[in-house]
Amino acid sequence: MTTTPTAPIDITSPAYLDAYSRINGMVVVGEGLADRHFRLLGRAIPEDGPELDRLAAMEGRHATAFVGCGRNLGVKPDVALARQLFAPLHALFLEYDRQGDLPACLVIQGLIVECFAVAAYRHYLPVADAYAAPITAAVINDEGEHLGYAEQWLQARIVAGDQAVVASVAEASRRALPITLGILHHLAGDLTAIGMDPIEVLASFSELYQQALEAIGFEAAAARRILAGAAARAL
DSSP states (O other): OOOOOSSOOOTTSHHHHHHHHHHHHHHHHHHHHHHHHHHHHHHHSGGGHHHHHHHHHHHHHHHHHHHHHHHHTTOOOOHHHHHHHHHHHHHHHHHHHHHTOHHHHHIIIIIIIHHHHHHHHHHHGGGOOTTHHHHHHHHHHHHHHHHHHHHHHHHHHHHTTOHHHHHHHHHHHHHHHHHHHHHHHHTHHHHHHTTOOHHHHHHHHHHHHHHHHHHHTOOHHHHHHHHHHHHHHHO
16 A cells, blocks of 8 residues: 555655654664664574675665755754664664574564565655655665565574564564554654655554564464554553
8 A cells, every 4th residue: 555645745845854854864774773783683693694794785775875865855864863763672672682582683673674664665655756766666675675584584483383483573572563653653743744644654564564473474363463462552
């Protein structure tokens, strides 16, 4: 599902540019953190190190490209706010990394963050300016590849009957999903200002995350319970 604006968006208006500075900041910081997270995963999963470093480099290029999108509009990304909003999710990733809980790390970066990115970029694409549109389209394809890596890694272990991985996925989802939903709630007004419907972004994210959980081996009912519980805790 994609969002079609009901009225033309004036990308030169002060209100648009103000909102765009915060959305652009979230994108730039989020992609930069993804770069760091995949590099940490590459050290923790040495047999996949080259592949994870490749995914990290892609995320770094995304951050640079989206800085260019802001520069094209004369906008400076609000990285201070973005770092503040991402801090709890990043801290949770680092906590799991210190514990050696690779499934939980992959849930945060490989499932939650990637599903959120794909959902948001898909809804931004129909309202993106001419400079940002092809960049966003290319990034969507890349993020799908990153999501696929995490799904395959987790699925292989769950299908093999590793119940510790199942427990880690459920626990990381329980802790990280409400943080992610809180970020979306905080940005709802800015998303609306640049032509996106935050409710549709939320619906797409929820659909993608349920699909990801099912892809790695969770029953549909269990996946729905995880999402419902997260939504309740985010209220």
